[in-house]
Amino acid sequence: MTKKGFAGEKGWYKGNLHCHTTESDGCLTPAEVVKLYQENGYQFLCISDHEKYADYTGQFNRKDFIMIPGAESSVNLVLPGEEVIRRNAEDPDKMTREDWLTQRNGFLAVKKTHHIHGIAGTQKMLKNASASYADIEDLPVFVYEKTWNGEQAAQKQIDEFCEHGCLVMYNHPLWSKVATEEYIHLKNVWAIEIYNHSTVLDSGLGVDTRDWDSILATGRQIYGVASDDNHNTKPIPDSCGGWVVVNAKELTTECITENLANGNFYASSGPEIYDWGIKDGIAYVRCSEAERINFICGGAVNAGFTVLKGQMGWKTEQERWEHREYMTYAEYPLNGQETYIRVECVDKNGKTAWTNALFL
Incomplete structure (x- = not known):
């Protein structure tokens, strides 16, 4: 998808x-x-x-x-x-x-x-x-x-x-x-x-x-x-x-x-969002510096996922080091049970940016 x-x-x-x-x-x-x-x-x-x-x-x-x-x-x-x-x-x-x-x-x-x-x-x-x-x-x-x-x-x-x-x-x-x-x-x-x-x-x-x-x-x-x-x-x-x-x-x-x-x-109320969507079944977002990124989903109980800074599976230690204080990208593999998805990007001051929802 x-x-x-x-x-x-x-x-x-x-x-x-x-x-x-x-x-x-x-x-x-x-x-x-x-x-x-x-x-x-x-x-x-x-x-x-x-x-x-x-x-x-x-x-x-x-x-x-x-x-x-x-x-x-x-x-x-x-x-x-x-x-x-x-x-x-x-x-x-x-x-x-x-x-x-x-x-x-x-x-x-x-x-x-x-x-x-x-x-x-x-x-x-x-x-x-x-x-x-x-x-x-x-x-x-x-x-x-x-x-x-x-x-x-x-x-x-x-x-x-x-x-x-x-x-x-x-x-x-x-x-x-x-x-x-x-x-x-x-x-x-x-x-x-x-x-x-x-x-x-x-x-x-x-x-x-x-x-x-x-x-x-x-x-x-x-x-x-x-x-x-x-x-x-x-x-x-x-x-x-x-x-x-x-x-x-x-x-x-x-x-x-x-x-x-x-x-x-x-x-x-603060952060910027540059791109987001779903590519090959993986939801993603690119944004300004964020401490946490929430993938909010409709569907079953506990649908969705939160990514905290430092949690992304960076390919190299250099990438992990560069993103130790914040992140500008996160992704979430969909499991096929979600009915919609939207994203929240939260910065170090608690300010948030919200995408609109995509229905799946």
Whole structure:
């Protein structure tokens, strides 16, 4: 069996898909956020303010940096006893963005929430969509009192994003306090946020690969994204801690979006991945300096394998000596019982890079 983990395009482009500004609850203006990421070597950015779809491509795109339109919307279960005023006659579960912000900042306490990303899809997706967003558009908020069907509530927001031609990402599930069954069976979700830098710093609830694997184990492809979710309000900076690197032919909105849609990228909080895949039944990865490499597999109990530095069967003592402190390559012979495989490369600081999954 031979499968390539990446498509083999010539370019590698680093970007953050989850970012907030003064247009919602961030501290930096859109222009300031763009400047920050440009100065830190990023090639693309999605400003995804709460309940506010924004297309900044005309304002900030340049030859070496592009914007991806998007928004983050919430679906909320508020605590019992909180009175919610709704002004949407067509859908009683919706509030306007203005009303939600007023009450949320004033007295509403949220028990559970789905934070769901809509990222502008490919040209084909947008063309075939039944609706479209304006360049800047406030989005309604779903609000439920006392009780909800969590899965159905989230699916309504996902369906709205899909109707507008968006890729849909489910954000920071651990932080959101939702039960696993309230979101792992959702339909038309392109990606799950497996690393959220802001909530790692806030509460230690920003890393979640278990539910990612639970979804993959059902046979459904879903991609893993690392992002910042930066608000730039913290004593510890919450920018430039989680990102994706897209393998694409060129730096254009269409090329980046298309390769995101196809899973031709990896996620990272530090290490780099240069190549990975399966060749003649052996899974392999080439990466920057790593202390451990995990081959995570679906299938039977104890499927997969971890390689620690110094464990690879190097052919010579010289090779073993050169890799005594770290490794840049590892492999794992498949036994034929795996249903999927993905790879994690962990450096000496505990920072991780994640491939997407290959189904076998």
